[in-house]
Amino acid sequence: MSERPETLYEAVGGIDALRRLSNTFYDGVLADPLLAPVFADFTRTHIEHVAVWLGEVFGGPARFTAELGGHQALLRAHLGLSITEEQRARWVELMAVAVEKELPDDELLRGQVMEYFDWGTKIARDVSAGPVDEDLGEPGPTPRWGWDGLA
Numbered sequence: 145m146s147e148r149p150e151t152l153y154e155a156v157g158g159i160d161a162l163r164r165l166s167n168t169f170y171d172g173v174l175a176d177p178l179l180a181p182v183f184a185d186f187t188r189t190h191i192e193h194v195a196v197w198l199g200e201v202f203g204g205p206a207r208f209t210a211e212l213g214g215h216q217a218l219l220r221a222h223l224g225l226s227i228t229e230e231q232r233a234r235w236v237e238l239m240a241v242a243v244e245k246e247l248p249d250d251e252l253l254r255g256q257v258m259e260y261f262d263w264g265t266k267i268a269r270d271v272s273a274g275p276v277d278e279d280l281g282e283p284g285p286t287p288r289w290g291w292d293g294l295a
């Protein structure tokens with residue numbers, strides 16, 4: 145068996161693969177009656193920002209922290225959205241479809257990536273219950289997710 149790359153970032157195919165993943169995912173979201181209204185203020189930059197976030201989480205360059213406000217900005221983006229469990233589950237479902245389509249055919253890799261999305265969407269749901277002006281304090285560095293889950 146050939147050796148696995150050190151990071152999930154390398155294993156998925158880097159930023160270009162994450163851009164394709166994000167793009168395909170949002171095609172699904174914007175066509176979905178349950179999620180489209182949640183993303184009423186969606187713009188194309190969202191696709192790129194999500195790809196950059198995922199790149200950092202999966203062990204690539206720390207660009208979200210350096211350029212886009214880091215962990216706190218990511219959490220803040222979800223404040224006030226009041227995400228329901230049904231919406232969270234649909235988000236994960238549509239991401240699974242995008243993962244099947246865009247990421248390498250590697251069960252271990254896809255499994256770890258989906259574990260992250262299951263974990264991360266629960267945090268997004270919990271944070272989204274707070275008001276838009278909530279003080280989140282210092283949430284710590286951007287989480288990193290590898291072959292063994294949360295690093």
Ligand code: HEM
Pocket residue numbers: 179182183184185186187189190191193194197218221222225227231232235260261263264265268269
């Ligand atoms: C692992 C889970 C998640 C990740 C990595 C993630 C990532 C992101 C990122 C990076 C942004 C900022 C986008 C920007 O700056 O343009 C964002 C905003 C947002 N997210 Fe999430 N998100 C997650 C879960 C969710 C869930 C479960 C929902 C709703 C069902 C959601 C709804 C939104 C909305 C509505 C925005 C603001 C949209 C906008 O700026 O137009 N997110 N998310």
